[in-house]
Structure formats: structure tokens, C-alpha cells
Amino acid sequence: MTIRLTMRVNGEPCAADDVWEGESLLYVLRERLGLPGSKNACEQGECGSCTVLMGGEVVCACLVGAGQAEGADIVTVEGLGDGEQLATIQQTFVDSGAVQCGFCTPGLLITAFDLLARDPDPTDATIREALAGNLCRCTGYEKILDAVRLAATRQSSSR
Amino acid sequence: MSVSTEVRNRTAGGVGDSPVRPDGMFKVTGQFAYSSDLYMDGMLWGTTLRSPHPRARIRSIDIGAALKLAGVSAVLTHDDVPGERVYGLEIADQPVLAYGEVRYQGEPVAIVAADHPETARRAAALIVVDYEVVEPVTDPREAVGHPYWKPVHDQPGQRTAMSRDKAPVHPEGNIVRHQPVRFGAPDTATADVVVRGDYEVGMQDQAFLGPESGLAVPDDDGGVDLYVATQWLHVDRRQLAGALALPEEKIRLTLAGVGGAFGAREDLSMQVHACMLALRTGRPVKMVYSREESFFGHVHRHPALMRYEHGADRDGRLIYVRAHILLDGGAYTSSTPAVVGNAATLGVGPYVIPNVAVDAWGVYTNNPPCGAMRGFGAVQAAFAYESQMDRLAAAVGVSPLEIRIRNAMSEGSVLPTGQVIDSPAPVAELMRRLEAMPLPPPLSEDLRGMPGGVSNTTHGEGVRRGVGYAIGIKNVGFSEGFDDFSTARVRIELVGDEPSVLVHTAAVEVGQGLVTVQAQIARSELGVERVTVAAADTQVGSGGSTSASRQTYVTGGAVRAACESVRVALFERAAERYGPGDYRLVGGTVESTVDGMVGDIASLLLEGPVERTVEWRHRPTQPVDEATGRGDAHVQWAFCAHRAVVDVDVELGLIRVVELAAVQDVGRAMNPDAVLGQIHGGSAQGLGLAVMEEVQLIDGKLRNPSFTDYLIPTIMDMPPMRVEVLELADPHAPYGLRGVGEPPTISSTPAIVAAVRAASGVDLRRVPIRPEHLVLPAARPGSDSGIAPGTPAHSTQRP
Known part of the structure; x- marks a missing residue:
């Protein structure tokens, strides 16, 4: 059995046909909607590489059944910037050297974006707690912390 | 010859700068195609x-x-x-x-x-x-030492283009390679102070994300x-x-x-x-x-069983080391022969020791195949020899820092293979710098900073702090006579009216920043800011492996050599145009040493592009002798040292690493930000091996093939780091650089274990440490008779 799935993704209405009922939101985004930015590192909710915003909440797209996303408002890494300019957190990840292989980066960006929306001036302990569900194997997290701190600083100075 | 450092830095984004990585923008927008x-x-x-x-x-x-x-x-x-x-x-x-x-x-x-x-x-x-x-066959001791051993293979494998000359091909028996190292008179040496220990390293997974x-x-x-x-x-x-x-x-x-590699x-x-x-x-x-x-x-890191004996005088100066290192290679050869070579030749650490007997074996079992992982044979040995150095320090009554400084190798020291260390080896300086670093504040009052964290297992009761130190040594590049080279094609041409450089190699970017550093080298060598690095493919000659901390050295060397060749051609054009003279290329301009700026690089390209392809090798190495391990096996050595500070809940066996400090000599920091990234990330993988990461096997079957059960450090597990980088040039290497990627993975593990020992008073002999090793004496591995590798002397005879 297959279904037709409609969602809003990064502000645009979109639909996917012939979706098998066992597919995840992650599979639909990556393989049916041409949005491979959300990554497939563990596909069991442990690594955070597939993190997206669904209805404003941070979720692992691999754990969301495609049918559960019907009608939902989804934001992926592809939707963080405005098309012309990077979001602040994207720019600070580049500037701080927080990107190595980059496979964890899309999920971390979504999680950090969400954190800074809720808490514009987080302490280090708060940043660590917020990002605890996103594994990174390359950086040892030091420069990821730098990037989040720098984004908080830049965002507060631009307000 | 190449231009001076001072001049190089006048071309922005060159060697020594930290320009943003060219793939960074694609990686943060989701456009980078994994x-x-x-x-x-x-x-x-x-x-x-x-x-x-x-x-x-x-x-x-x-x-x-x-x-x-x-x-x-x-x-x-x-x-x-x-x-x-x-x-x-x-x-x-x-x-x-x-x-x-x-x-x-x-x-x-x-x-x-x-x-x-x-x-x-x-x-x-x-x-x-x-x-x-x-x-x-799942016990490597049984694989080689048991009187009724069972062969894992009944057919010999075939040599490949990468086979070492003397690599055995297991005609019968399960030994992939046995490499002895003999130096001085290890059989007859005696000492006033002797420490012995058995050590075990579990199977680690590279756990790249992609x-x-x-x-x-x-x-x-x-x-x-x-x-x-x-x-x-x-x-x-x-x-x-x-x-x-x-x-x-x-x-x-x-x-x-x-999406990451780390050997896998x-x-x-x-x-x-x-x-x-x-x-x-x-x-x-x-x-x-x-x-x-x-x-x-994919292959994993070789688990190891090791028996070490260190003898020293009453001041703690080493007289001899005897060691057995048994590495479980699993079902197929992979890179086990080279891992054995590293474990044997680097098996006693960065110390001066007059008498050495090391035997390293790699064996077949029916466990998962093991091969390359960051640190490659040096990680396992370092856990054992650094644990031994701490025990020796305690036996002699000096500090862990002092025992290492007293025995430190330095430039001119001789390895047990007979090879002379012919570039800086700042072992004592690394330890002294760690000693000078301030210590972190006492126990956190924030629950999130305590052992057990938000699990709310303690509010500080039962928590003890400990500090530990360790240092490691790693060879850079492929050793033991391997023909280790890389190929670079460099083209300079006008794009629009601007000079533009294209660098093309087959060398693999895995996240470490090789694409960035290749462009930096081209900018510095050719004085042109606009540099593009082409996608790596087989349309150009081999770049060699992205492993052994070798790419900045070897492919970096190839890019530099190709740029030098391009430069020679440009200087010929400059001589035709401006007359004979000594020229250099800086910031898009052509300078004469006599007349200063004489023109721009663009004008030299009006007659067409210049393209050169160069194959570049590091200096040759030698195979080691089958019986004694003698030979100039390595091209370069790299050193990193760590200090770990931990809090241990000694009642529950929970560990929190509070801080890691690292000092590493990188010869030349080609890209300082990328160097820090390697030290941070390598240290984190060493932390994982110390306290959480293990592929667990029962009767050859994996128990935990998932990120639910195979744990790698999260941002909550990884503490803040202090890092100092030394730049003591290696005169034999391009720009004086040393490979960076592996050394930080080697010393962080033993430093953390030393800190946990100091906090808990428990004599830990195995990594990763499990809670029960701290709180249940009966569960503790590594009594001095329990895990001995033994001597698989009769392993080539059928029963």
C-alpha cells in the first residue's frame, strides 16, 4: 500500500506520491523530495544527524513515520538561510571551524538554531545539554561550542 | 629553493593562515553531496x-x-x-x-x-x-598458542602490490605476522626496580557518521x-x-x-x-x-593482550623493557602486518632504553577483521607502556611527569630498531608544558558536571578527583620500505583577466581539511589567491592513502613540488619578458630581487596556461629485519602528550572527564585552526576508548552493533580542552611539518586511565574501563596471570 503525502517543507507546499507506509520522514525528504541535507547516520534516533523542525519542535526525522508528517510544517537545513544569505548559525559554523566531515552538521545546525531561538544567551552547560543528542566524531565538539557562542554574540549584537 | 615564510604570508590564505574551508558553505547548507x-x-x-x-x-x-x-x-x-x-x-x-x-x-x-x-x-x-x-576460533591466544589450535585459513592468501617483502602469507597456522625487536642485551639485563603488568585493549570502532x-x-x-x-x-x-x-x-x-573515515x-x-x-x-x-x-x-581496531616488564635503576632510569603484544586480526589480513610493524617498532614508547625485547604478533581468528584505525598499532602499545611508566614512577617514588622526563628520548636518540631520531623530539618539553598549565576548578556544583550527570546519581558524595599524564609516539607516513608517494597536477591560467590556479590530486578529503591546505600551499607557492581544488578522482595519478597522518606531508609535498615546477616555467617567461634575474611570485605580482615589482602574474599567462604534473615521494624507508627488527623503518615521528583531570564516583564506578590538556609538536602549523580540530577530535576518540567504546563479542558474535549500545562521546562526555601547539621544524619534511591526525588519539587514553587510577586507587589494566572494574574487585580484568598473551612458540606446528 502506498500513500500520497502533503507537507510544508521550508515554507513551500509539497507532495510525494507512492510513499510506502513503512517509510520514514527522513526517507521521504532525502529520496522523494530531493532534500538530502538531513543525514542518515544511524536511523534509530541516536545520532541526531537527521534532526529537523516539525511544527517548531526538534525531531529525529528517522523516527517519524511518513504518515505522521502529513500536513506538518517541516524545516530542514536547506531552509535555515533565506536563499541569499546564510543563517547566523550556519555562518558561525563555517567561521569557527566547527565543520570537518560535516555529516553531523545539518542536525547540529537545526538543534542549535532551535536552542538560540529559545535561549539567546545560553551558558556552556545549557549548550552542551541542548546538543547532547547530536553525535560528532570529528571535532571533539570544542569548535561547535565556539560556533554556538559566536552565533549568540552576533545575534544579540544585531538585535 | 622556495621563498621564505615571511614572503609567503603576503599572499592571503596561504600556508600558516586558517582560511575557511572551501566546502564549508556547501556543508552548512546541505548541498554537499555525500x-x-x-x-x-x-x-x-x-x-x-x-x-x-x-x-x-x-x-x-x-x-x-x-x-x-x-x-x-x-x-x-x-x-x-x-x-x-x-x-x-x-x-x-x-x-x-x-x-x-x-x-x-x-x-x-x-x-x-x-x-x-x-x-x-x-x-x-x-x-x-x-x-x-x-x-x-575466537581467543587469539588459542589461535596461536593452544596445543590443539585450529587454522582459520586452509589456503594461503595472495600477495598484492602492497605486500611487504617479508610479510608472511600464513601457509599454515594463524600467525599473520610475528615481528621481534631486539636491542642491547635484553635477555641478560637486570635491574633494581622491576614492574610487570598485563594489559588489555578492547575492540574499538571508527564510528564515522557517514x-x-x-x-x-x-x-x-x-x-x-x-x-x-x-x-x-x-x-x-x-x-x-x-x-x-x-x-x-x-x-x-x-x-x-x-562522512569521516578514521581508517575504516x-x-x-x-x-x-x-x-x-x-x-x-x-x-x-x-x-x-x-x-x-x-x-x-568495516574493519575495527585490533584488540590487544599485552605483557610488559620494565626494569630500572633506583632513580627510575630504564635499563630494559621486555614486552609481548598479541593483536587479534580477526578473519582476514587487512592491514594487520603493518599494524604489527607499528606495535613492534614503537612498542616501548618515546623513551631511551638500552635493552629491549619486544615481540608483536598479529593473528587470525573468527572474530571480525581488524585493520586500520587512527593510531594504528601505536594506540594499543601506548596504553601498556604508559601504564607501566606510572607504576615505575610509583615504585621509584617520583612523579609521573618526572619518570617520563628522566627517560625522555630527544633528537639524536636511538630507537630499539637502531634508527636514529633525526629531527626534534621534544618529549621532555611536552611534559613540562603540561605541568605548567593551570588545573581546572574543583568539583562542579552543577549536576551536569558530575559523574552520572543528569541521571542524578550523586551530589558529590563518593566523588574523588584524579590527575593523570601520558605521552605517545607515532610514525607518520607509510613505513618499512613502502614506496609512499603522491601525485599533483597544478595548472595556472587566466580566468577572466585574473590568474587562477587549479590543483588536481586523487588525495581524499575525509573532513580533516586537506582541500583547504592544498589550496593554501598553491597560494603561497604561486602568489595567487584564486585557487580551486578539483574533485579527487582517478583521472590523475595516485595520491596515496588518507591515513598514517600522511596527506599534508605527502600530497602537500606533491602540490608544492608541482607548484615549484610551474614556477620555473613562469620564471622562464619572466626572464624573456623582463630579462634575466631572480624572480618571485607574491600577491599576484612578479618581483625581482633587484628591482622589486616588475609586473603582474597575469601578464606571464597571456601566452597561455602552464600545467605540470609531479609525482613526489618522501625519503625512503627500509624494511625491518625479520629476527631483530633492525632497520630505518620510519620517515618521521610525531609526539603528543595529555594531562587528564577526572572526577570518579568510586561507589558507582562512574567517571566524568573534567578537562583534557594536550601539547603537540606539529613541526609547522600549516592551518592552525585545522590543527586544533585534529587535536580536539583525536583526543575525543581516545577518551572514547578509555571509558566507553568497545565492540563487544561473545563467541565471535557482535553484541552491540548500534549507536544505542556502542557509545561514542557526546558533547556532555567531552570536556573542555586546553591545547598548546609547538612548531619545531622537521628539516626533512615540506615546510617542516609533522603529521597531526593520529598522535592525539594515542596519549589521551592512557592519561585518562591514569587519572582514574589516581582518583580511585584501583589498578586498572583494561580499556575501556567499565563501572564494575572500579567497584567490583572480582570483575576486574588483568591480574598478572589472567590475560597473558603467552609465547606462541609452537604455533606453527600441527598437533
Whole structure:
């Protein structure tokens, strides 16, 4: 059995046909909607590489059944910037050297974006707690912390 | 000769700067195409059926039901392998698809292509394999030392282009390689102070995040294009050519985005399988491993059993070291011979020791194959020798820092292989710098900073703090006489009216920043800011492996050499245009040493581009003697030292690493930000080995092939780091640089364990440390008789 799935993704209405009922939101985004930015590192909710915003909440797209996303408002890494300019957190990840292989980066960006929306001036302990569900194997997290701190600083100075 | 450092830095984004990485923008927007992101119209999905048994004979394979499933295009077994049925890096002994026998759990048996990944998985589940299960050999001591040992292989493997001259090919018996090292008179040396210990290192996984994956596209010429995440395109191609029975020029590899590697992509995984399916079906085939499959689909770090004896005088000056190192190589050879070579030649650490006897063995078992992982043989030995140095310090009554400083090697010291250390070896200085660093504040009052964290297991009661130190030594580049080279093609031309440089190599970017540093070198050497690094592929000569901390050294050396060749051609044009003179290229201009600026680089390119391709080698190394280990085996050494501060809940056995401090000599920080990234990330992997990471096996079967049960450090586990970087130039290396990537992984593990010992008072002999090792004496491994590797002397005789 297959279904037709409609969602809003990064502000645009979109639909996917012939979706098998066992597919995840992650599979639909990556393989049916041409949005491979959300990554497939563990596909069991442990690594955070597939993190997206669904209805404003941070979720692992691999754990969301495609049918559960019907009608939902989804934001992926592809939707963080405005098309012309990077979001602040994207720019600070580049500037701080927080990107190595980059496979964890899309999920971390979504999680950090969400954190800074809720808490514009987080302490280090708060940043660590917020990002605890996103594994990174390359950086040892030091420069990821730098990037989040720098984004908080830049965002507060631009307000 | 090359221009001076001062001049180089006048071209922005050159050597010594930290320009932003050219792929950074693509990686933060989701546009960077990793190997698992590839898509092509009409493509099929491949999947792999793997053995559930560590050891079994295959009576039959029935693919009938799988073939009949709607949506399935191909089901292939060993009968369908077009060429050589076995492959391997150093010894070809690993079947493309199992025939006759499976030798480890997870060994590929059949492959399927279908129109949906789930259809492919269902078809694989319909394949009926009739196995006759055989008792596996899972204890490496039994594999070599047991009177009734059972051979894992009954056929010798085949040498490959990478085989070392003296690498044994296991004609019978399970020893992949035994390498002794003898120096001085280790058999007769005696000492006033003697410490002995048995040590054990568990099996670590590289746990890169980007799964094994790629897309194979059949070509009209009967060949195949493969887009893949790997560490060495040309060695993949050599093995593909053998297995597919195609000439190498019909197999074109292009690097797809690599989601980390750490050694796990040095061996083939899905490469041959995807190409076989694509060639059979005539359609593009994509394969992506799941995380579970990834644990079965690549080699791991060799587990080790080690017995060490250190003898010293009353002041703690080492007189002798005797060591046995037994490395479990699992079912197939992979890079075990080279790992044994490292463990043997670097097995006593960065110390001056007049008498040494080391024996390192790598053996076959029916455990998962083990091969390359960051640190490569040096990690295992360092845990043992650094643990021994702390015990020696305690026995003599000096500090851990002092025992290391008293025995530190330095430039001019002689390794137990007889090789002279002919570049800076600042072992004592690294320790002194650690000593001078301030200590972190006392126990956190924030629950999130305590052992157990938000699990709320303690508010400080039962928590003890400890501090530990360690240092390690690692060879850089391929050793033991290997012809280690890289190829670079550099082209300079006008694009618009501006000079523009294109650097093309086959060297693999895995996240470390090689693309950035290649561009930096070109900017500095050619005085041009606009530099593009082409995608790595097999349209240019081999770049060698992205491993052994070697790419900035060797491919960096090749890029520099190609730039020098381009520069010579440009200087000839300058001489024609401006007359004879000494010229240099800086900031887009041509300068004469006499007249200053005489023109711009663009004017030299009006008559056309200049392109040069150069193959560059580091200085040669030698194989080591089979019986004594003597030989100038290594091209360069790198050193990193760590101080770890930990809080341990001694009642619950929970550990919190509070801070890691590191000091590393990098020779020349080509890109200071990237250097820090390597030290941070390498230290984190060493932390993982110390306190959480282990591929657990029971009777050869994996218990924890997932990120739920195989734990890698999160941002909560990884503490803040203090890092100092030294730049003591190696006169033999390009720019004086040293390889950076591996050393921080080596010393962080023993430093953390030393700190946990100091906090808990428990004599820990095994990593990773488990809570029960701290709180239950009966559960503690490593009594001095419990895990001894023994001497597998009679292992080549059948009972």
C-alpha cells in the first residue's frame, strides 16, 4: 500500500506520491523530495544527524513515520538561510571551524538554531545539554561550542 | 629553493593562515553531496546478505525465491564474481562473496539489486543459505598458542602490490605476522626496580557518521564509473580491477563526499558489490549501509593482550623493557602486518632504553577483521607502556611527569630498531608544558558536571578527583620500505583577466581539511589567491592513502613540488619578458630581487596556461629485519602528550572527564585552526576508548552493533580542552611539518586511565574501563596471570 503525502517543507507546499507506509520522514525528504541535507547516520534516533523542525519542535526525522508528517510544517537545513544569505548559525559554523566531515552538521545546525531561538544567551552547560543528542566524531565538539557562542554574540549584537 | 615564510604570508590564505574551508558553505547548507546522497534516474538499490555465523561451511545457496520477488533485478553470489574471488590491501585473502566457508559473522554471502531498498532487503531475506556451523576460533591466544589450535585459513592468501617483502602469507597456522625487536642485551639485563603488568585493549570502532555508500554506473564501453566514499581511490581501483576482471582504465572512481573515515574506509566495503550489480543489470546501483551493517561492513581496531616488564635503576632510569603484544586480526589480513610493524617498532614508547625485547604478533581468528584505525598499532602499545611508566614512577617514588622526563628520548636518540631520531623530539618539553598549565576548578556544583550527570546519581558524595599524564609516539607516513608517494597536477591560467590556479590530486578529503591546505600551499607557492581544488578522482595519478597522518606531508609535498615546477616555467617567461634575474611570485605580482615589482602574474599567462604534473615521494624507508627488527623503518615521528583531570564516583564506578590538556609538536602549523580540530577530535576518540567504546563479542558474535549500545562521546562526555601547539621544524619534511591526525588519539587514553587510577586507587589494566572494574574487585580484568598473551612458540606446528 502506498500513500500520497502533503507537507510544508521550508515554507513551500509539497507532495510525494507512492510513499510506502513503512517509510520514514527522513526517507521521504532525502529520496522523494530531493532534500538530502538531513543525514542518515544511524536511523534509530541516536545520532541526531537527521534532526529537523516539525511544527517548531526538534525531531529525529528517522523516527517519524511518513504518515505522521502529513500536513506538518517541516524545516530542514536547506531552509535555515533565506536563499541569499546564510543563517547566523550556519555562518558561525563555517567561521569557527566547527565543520570537518560535516555529516553531523545539518542536525547540529537545526538543534542549535532551535536552542538560540529559545535561549539567546545560553551558558556552556545549557549548550552542551541542548546538543547532547547530536553525535560528532570529528571535532571533539570544542569548535561547535565556539560556533554556538559566536552565533549568540552576533545575534544579540544585531538585535 | 622556495621563498621564505615571511614572503609567503603576503599572499592571503596561504600556508600558516586558517582560511575557511572551501566546502564549508556547501556543508552548512546541505548541498554537499555525500556518498549516501547520490541519486540517478533509473537507479536500483543494492543490499548485502551476510553470514549470521562466525564460522560455518556453506553447503548451498538458493536464490530462487529472492529472484522471483517483484522489483528484484539481480541476486548474485560468489559464482557471479567476474574475476579474482579474493581481495585485500596487503594480502588478497578476503572473499568478495563467501565461497566454501564463512569466517566471521557479517561476512557477505550474496547481493541483491531492486527498485526500492526495502524490496532489496526483503529479497535478501528470501535467500536460503544452508550452513554447517563450525566452532569458531575466537581467543587469539588459542589461535596461536593452544596445543590443539585450529587454522582459520586452509589456503594461503595472495600477495598484492602492497605486500611487504617479508610479510608472511600464513601457509599454515594463524600467525599473520610475528615481528621481534631486539636491542642491547635484553635477555641478560637486570635491574633494581622491576614492574610487570598485563594489559588489555578492547575492540574499538571508527564510528564515522557517514555510512559506507556509493553509486556505481555502468558505462557503454563495458566499464564502470564508481562514486564512493573511500580513503584511497587508486587502491580501491586496483582491487576492483582484479575482482571485476576489467582493465584499470575501464574503472573510473570519483570521490563522493566522505562522512569521516578514521581508517575504516581503507579496506573495500560495497565497492565491488555495487559494480557487480551495475554491470549485471546495466543500471546505476546505489548501496548504503545501515548503521548496524556498518559495524559488520568495516574493519575495527585490533584488540590487544599485552605483557610488559620494565626494569630500572633506583632513580627510575630504564635499563630494559621486555614486552609481548598479541593483536587479534580477526578473519582476514587487512592491514594487520603493518599494524604489527607499528606495535613492534614503537612498542616501548618515546623513551631511551638500552635493552629491549619486544615481540608483536598479529593473528587470525573468527572474530571480525581488524585493520586500520587512527593510531594504528601505536594506540594499543601506548596504553601498556604508559601504564607501566606510572607504576615505575610509583615504585621509584617520583612523579609521573618526572619518570617520563628522566627517560625522555630527544633528537639524536636511538630507537630499539637502531634508527636514529633525526629531527626534534621534544618529549621532555611536552611534559613540562603540561605541568605548567593551570588545573581546572574543583568539583562542579552543577549536576551536569558530575559523574552520572543528569541521571542524578550523586551530589558529590563518593566523588574523588584524579590527575593523570601520558605521552605517545607515532610514525607518520607509510613505513618499512613502502614506496609512499603522491601525485599533483597544478595548472595556472587566466580566468577572466585574473590568474587562477587549479590543483588536481586523487588525495581524499575525509573532513580533516586537506582541500583547504592544498589550496593554501598553491597560494603561497604561486602568489595567487584564486585557487580551486578539483574533485579527487582517478583521472590523475595516485595520491596515496588518507591515513598514517600522511596527506599534508605527502600530497602537500606533491602540490608544492608541482607548484615549484610551474614556477620555473613562469620564471622562464619572466626572464624573456623582463630579462634575466631572480624572480618571485607574491600577491599576484612578479618581483625581482633587484628591482622589486616588475609586473603582474597575469601578464606571464597571456601566452597561455602552464600545467605540470609531479609525482613526489618522501625519503625512503627500509624494511625491518625479520629476527631483530633492525632497520630505518620510519620517515618521521610525531609526539603528543595529555594531562587528564577526572572526577570518579568510586561507589558507582562512574567517571566524568573534567578537562583534557594536550601539547603537540606539529613541526609547522600549516592551518592552525585545522590543527586544533585534529587535536580536539583525536583526543575525543581516545577518551572514547578509555571509558566507553568497545565492540563487544561473545563467541565471535557482535553484541552491540548500534549507536544505542556502542557509545561514542557526546558533547556532555567531552570536556573542555586546553591545547598548546609547538612548531619545531622537521628539516626533512615540506615546510617542516609533522603529521597531526593520529598522535592525539594515542596519549589521551592512557592519561585518562591514569587519572582514574589516581582518583580511585584501583589498578586498572583494561580499556575501556567499565563501572564494575572500579567497584567490583572480582570483575576486574588483568591480574598478572589472567590475560597473558603467552609465547606462541609452537604455533606453527600441527598437533
